[in-house]
Amino acid sequence: MRSYSIAIMVRNEYGVLNRVTSMFRRRQFNITGLTVSETETEELSRITVQFMGEDRAEHQLVAQLAKLPDVISFKEFDPDDSISCELLLIKVANHEETRSQVLDAAAAFHAKVVDYTRDSIVFRLAGQSRRVDNFIDLMRDFEILEVCRTGIISLERGKTVMRRNVATVQ
Secondary structure (H helix, E strand, O other): OEEEEEEEEEEOOOOHHHHHHHHHHHOOOEEEEEEEEEOOOOOEEEEEEEEEEOHHHHHHHHHHHHHOOOEEEEEEOOHHHEEEEEEEEEEEEOOOOOHHHHHHHHHHOOOEEEEEOOOEEEEEEEEOHHHHHHHHHHHOOOOEEEEEEOOOEEEEOOOOOOOOOOOOOO
């Protein structure tokens, strides 16, 4: 099995996300990351899906996605020609005996403290998924209280865009 990352530009309408994710479910792909947001215009949303599967099935999936009426465009990302990032919020227990080690570890990863209380410290870290994984693994040496990840987002390098004219959607 191989990991894929695809961005899908869709009409920002009720039920579209369900129709797109159902396409993955029916073809038995394991979605490992999913992000959805409005784009440059409120009429369109961008769905970024990270998933595992076989090459042949992935080609069939892409062909089927192209047939969905709400899909405006889509782009499969090549790691060499794209920029990818993930956001992590992680809450770690704030114990006096481990506090300096936790803060030193976070500083080594350039994680930002976004909340600090007597009981916990919340860090924010953005970067490649592997970097996020490594930071979480390091924090396991301490007491992790909660983890929240956004899933991967990606843009293609250079001037190529998924859709140039997004002013009106028919």
